[in-house]
Amino acid sequence: MISSAAIAFECLSPCVNDGAFPVKRELGDPVEVEADIFHHGHGILAAALLHRPAATRRWREVPMRELGNDRWAAEFPLESLGLHEFALAAWVDAFASWRRAAERKQAAGQDLSSDLLEGAALAAAIAARASGDDAALLRAAARSADAAALLAAETAAAAARWPDPKARQRSERNWTVRCERPRARFGSWYEMFPRSQGTVPGRSATFAECEARLPEIAALGFDVVYLPPIHPIGRTKRKGRNNSLVAAPGDPGSPYAIGSEQGGHDAVEPGLGTLADFDRFVAACHALQMEVALDFAINCSPDHPWVREHPEWFFHRPDGTIKYAENPPKRYEDIYPLDLEAPASESLWRELLRVLVFWAQHGVRIFRVDNPHTKPFPLWSWLLDQVWALYPDVIFLSEAFTRPKPMKRLAKLGFSQSYTYFTWRNSKQELADYLAELALGPSRQYFRPNFFVNTPDILPEGLQRGGRPAFLSRMVLAATLSPSWGMYNGFELCENRSLPSSEEYADSEKYEFKVWDWNRPGNIKDAIARVNQIRRQHPALQRIEGLRFLRADNPQMLLYARFSRDLADVLVVGVNLDPFAVQHGPIEIPGPDLGLGDSFTVEDLLGAPRGLWRGQHHYLRLDPADSPAVIFHLRPA
């Protein structure tokens, strides 16, 4: 059990749970690997980083460099999507070790005659496995047995190119990295409730009406248009307005009660149109450089075709009837959960795979997965791998509003992105602590956050009370703290009417048809468009790393720097967390730490240039009535 390796490989980074799960990177990123590599004694080590796409056989190899204190480093590029493997190898370079000792003796004026015979023997042995010029050079040096030839730098370089394969030791194991496309990390999401995108009250909007809104959404700078379930909705126990137990005639019901006589997870709700209409909608998104994300919710209405065709996939009562969803004392009688651990579930798992592949065939490459934490972990390992085998560019967003450890486990198992606790992190300390965890903690290797400012289920209390300034500041926070952020439609209108003592929207379109005035007064569309534009222009905002909270004395003012790895792009964001009052106070901007020197020009990307600032100490005033936030672009003077 205890490694008996003569060369130690320890503390490799990056890795997740000591390599039990892959780390995540995006196409084009280098994977920067470090490890402790050492050996007993005084011999000179050489080391290499091995890597390959997991599906291939041939390892590629890059030399590692020693950083000091037995730490070694190298990088390899990711040139294809999917899983890649990497490993380590090291060996004692006998010729280099001999050379160092001989040089020291030479410098001390000691007799080298025996050492030169040793060096010549080593050079001859290397020459025997070398070829070309190296072999000739080494053979000549060996024949000469001469200090000048044997100790020459070229001789050492030639020898290093032909290491002794018998001396080579490989790490006992491989590590893995999953490469996804950059959208897995960086993107702005717009959640569109399709039924409410039209202008005619009392009926569902159609995909064609949804399509009509796309230019506006593209102009707001969004990358992803995410649709809640678009499938036929059950009639049995359908919910009425404001989640009431009895639906009135004409009430459309919750789109999460999936399935009716008109079809299930691979069908389209007739009120929205046909599958062909959906295909046109997808094409229209693509034409505007946007992608469609579909909801993947593993539950059924009592009218879903699966209930009839596969009753064995559901939970049953002792009397043989199918159980509806319950979280006592709550009941969800319009929804039948599926028994994903039942003996019969293998065919269900395959059916779920078929559904995902069906939509992938219709151009969908992003799935937002509903409540994955209530489904077995092994389902996700299997399902994601199966989809990726066919469509390696698919992105999965986990809607796991659950405890921290299951939330993170889903990310480890493969989910590309995850919803977060952002909507419940409001105070300065809460935000700083949470971002420190996400941006600096070990989870940054595998957990990609997507900061939604609201969802159809979550109208945070701060937005309910704070109004427009709160919408602005939460939007700036989400869009500048997390490389992926999202909003659910209505946010841009500062919609903040809730049910009493609840995070639920009043008169939610989850249960009724609505018509919105997408340009109603008080909207913050200009600000959203501007912030999304800034996000696209500034690499500093496209990674979770490169974050440092800065000193702002006022406890209602949050100040942070966002910077690219090379410090070529540096922003400082200041947000007034109090939507009700002007806040102001001294702030500190450590120019030298940010690669800016002591003087730098400041431009508020949400406002006006501020001119040349000198030194670290400044003063900031943020008026929620005007703009509760600044995004300073800092450049060396």
Next chain:
Amino acid sequence: MISSAAIAFECLSPCVNDGAFPVKRELGDPVEVEADIFHHGHGILAAALLHRPAATRRWREVPMRELGNDRWAAEFPLESLGLHEFALAAWVDAFASWRRAAERKQAAGQDLSSDLLEGAALAAAIAARASGDDAALLRAAARSADAAALLAAETAAAAARWPDPKARQRSERNWTVRCERPRARFGSWYEMFPRSQGTVPGRSATFAECEARLPEIAALGFDVVYLPPIHPIGRTKRKGRNNSLVAAPGDPGSPYAIGSEQGGHDAVEPGLGTLADFDRFVAACHALQMEVALDFAINCSPDHPWVREHPEWFFHRPDGTIKYAENPPKRYEDIYPLDLEAPASESLWRELLRVLVFWAQHGVRIFRVDNPHTKPFPLWSWLLDQVWALYPDVIFLSEAFTRPKPMKRLAKLGFSQSYTYFTWRNSKQELADYLAELALGPSRQYFRPNFFVNTPDILPEGLQRGGRPAFLSRMVLAATLSPSWGMYNGFELCENRSLPSSEEYADSEKYEFKVWDWNRPGNIKDAIARVNQIRRQHPALQRIEGLRFLRADNPQMLLYARFSRDLADVLVVGVNLDPFAVQHGPIEIPGPDLGLGDSFTVEDLLGAPRGLWRGQHHYLRLDPADSPAVIFHLRPA
């Protein structure tokens, strides 16, 4: 590769390199295990910790308790020396999960009739695998199908005792802990140079003369008497006084140049006596409750029997002669290193094992291993395991004065204790940083420090310059910061004469016979005896954990609390790091944090009672001429 387990086991502690190496504990210690254990969904989990001595087949099992946030904990006792294994198991408790949901529905006044049928079926299934009273109780509850019977606490308790073996999931792997005797952690070491323990100048002292000194050493409170090599010393290229290249007639040579015509690693230097004399010395130590530690140095003089009998074990020059040790430009012509990686080394490894077993047969249970970092790592994994298979109570101290990572690797591979960088950590910040690493860092799980204040090779500069106050303060630091500490004879006499610009002793007994006056004026034997007595009386000083540095404004004053885990024993140690001047200043003692409340009595165990102290803020004055250190024993008022 990705775990497809339905129940996640993550972040187990304690572990070393994610379980690649055993953690270390001592006999009688509980092993306190924690892990993240969780599952999708809402089912109630139960978990167990499995454990067994590694050599046995049957696992024992203790239930784990949930600490919150998906963290679980349990302990198991260590009742035998050697390697123990542990693992985790967990399962969804279907009956408990059913019961919680039914109770919630009952509390909400909902209809339970279907639920009770379900519960009855579950109870009946459990009854079928149960026996005795539990089976009867469960059967009765199932037959009744009655809410009162099925929801009763006794029914739940009975059900929990018979978990479904099919629902049980075990961790895929085991973890390990190596159990050693408490001396591996806690002990005071006296390094005795045997040749210098007598009273007759110009010849070696004998084991009998060494024996005569033992009552004095026992009275000083030492637990271990450690002897540098006691074997015959080579004559070829023997070193003279002060490490000179040519020995004068009668010079004894370095005891590390092991082996002569009188024998090798299993023989005794005739000047010291016979093997029988050594056996008597060992017995005399045991009679005084002390143990003997022997040096294990894998090198030979040119006169060692192995050179003749096994030339293949050595390094050879191209001309066939054996190479002496070199670290260019230095040469050690009196020593031949052994080639432990040579094809012929298997028989050498076995011979080394024979040597260790030989001395174990003569009552030695502690080996101090010379320079283990210059020998192959796999040798140590093998050798220690082989010795422990025969003598599980053997303790190995690693003399690895090398870079941090190889030093720690040797501890991971099995060395019970290790020499440290303590002698080179002198300033307040250096000591605080180093102790934070040892006492609080991950290495505390496997790296047991032994703080030597000096060695035959290391007379630290601070002792050379600082004189008696420096000897006192370094002794108090070593003995109160590390549960194991040691000194090399002469320290108690404040011997501080060095070779010029060197950490080497002047006129070192490594190369000559000496006669010491063990009671010479200025000695610090009383203080050593007192500190070793305090160490035995205070559990707070017997573990590396339980350390907190306290505020002392004066940069030359180091102040720290040492406390037992239950806070029943609390000490505060203050040390003046400046041997030349009185230092004084405000100090802070956070009584409430140390379980003492706001008032506590203070007794200086090196001086006098100080009375009742109130509050956190006090003032301390330390006069090196008097005592440069205080050891306060704090008790609640």
